[in-house]
Amino acid sequence: MSVLREIRAVMVAMAMMAVAFVPALLIPFLS
Secondary structure (H helix, E strand, C coil), rough: HHHHHHHHHHHHHHHHHHHHEEEHHHHHHHH
């Protein structure tokens, strides 16, 4: 059970990082 919880936490953290980095990567191409 704890393993699934850790995997879910890692996925959430990666999703938050992706949401934070994607706009930063797209801004140079859009502007």
